Amino acid sequence: MTVCAPPASFPISVQTLIVGAGACGLIAALSAHEAGQQVLVVERDPVPSGSTALSAGLIPAAGTAIQRAAGIDDTPARFAADIQAKADGENDPALVALLAEGAGDVIDWLVRDHGLPFSLVDDFDYPGHARRRMHGLPSRSGRELVDALRAACEAEGIDILCDTRADRLYADGPRVRGISTLRGDMREDIGCDRLILACNGYGGNRARVARHMPDIEGALWFGHDGNTGDALDWGEALGAQTRHLGAYQGHGNVAHPHGILITWATMTAGGIQLNAAGQRFHDESHGYSEAARAVLAQPGGTAVSVFDARIAAIARQFQDFRDAEAQGAIKTAGSLADLAVAFKLPADALAATVAACHKGADPFGRTFDIPPLAAPFHGVRVTGALFHTQGGLVVGADARVLDAADAPFPNLYAAGGAACGVSGAGDAGYLSGNGLLAAVVLGRIAGLG
8 A cells, every 4th residue: 555646637526535335335435425425436356245244243332212212221421431431541542432432423313314223132131331332234234234325325426436446545744634445456646635544453464463473373264355544544644543452353153264253142142162171271251352362372272162042032132143153153962961072072071061050169169140051052162263453543523533632634534444443452351342333433423524
């Protein structure tokens, strides 16, 4: 990715140019269009996708109309406190407040003005959230979310140019003038009044991962391959400020070798994870992000997630879980002995581990205030994965990128994974939904300008 002096003129020019058509870029496009801007989105994939399509598509938000209708008393202040508690106070408080206060408005706007049928996940609790505030579409699938946002953009007549790679940024000092794109063998320069970087982080750039996050370097990459750090490259070349480049979201529950995300509801609703010796090795009620390293540290870098029919019924609201069942990743057994055979675990150790969960103090500090596991049992072999980075370009309250002196660039914006999020400095600070939280709120703010 290079930053170049601008050409004398541009054959095409728009008011708002957006790089990336995941949830962040599409929401930015809807917002900019609403503000009366001429908008163009460029996307490297054949159809809008990004990291959003690989997620469960759940957006945490406090104080929404949906929460109020469900009788849930929640506030942005409580949400902000949960974000900071998970990250041990490592986040910028102003950014935390901005995201916590803006999320509810984004959900209400998408429901009211664009007809997205959000509903609450109301049958289990996500770690670290004091209230049930996860909003998702019916399939609980990120693919459904990005498709719905694309349809909303198309209904508004917003142009999305797919199969188009932005590989050069044109700037005149701190002011961005446009980009250069490649579509097949055809190069085209596009000028803009303002540029929004919604092209996510750098998890697909293995050299950057090794430099900034060596503890997850060898993990399965479960993000979008287009997340190669383009926004970071451009920002750094312009002298932009960066923060928390070692922050990331991992996940310790990806079916192996199938590569399908298994919802962490299988753990928070009462499931456990076992290593090859049939023993637990961490507190599964903590976040799924830090669980990635815990799983990878086990023999073979894998574990077996064990749960029962009650928990499976909760997990089936997620399309990914249903896909995993259809592909045979999830095995069912009438007894623990049969489950041990299915996963080649020592039967005595497996039985003893399950029995110990509700007896006395837990060695990992977990409180099992949930029903004991009961037959029929289910299991899935899983590994740890890197989903997306959480550090990035530092932005102000209007989503404009800041330079090293905290001054905003005149017309350069960053949102979602391109910007520094609110997950602290590592992996344990990631509160469920933080990725889409930054994507939708900063995307909305950047679009409105």
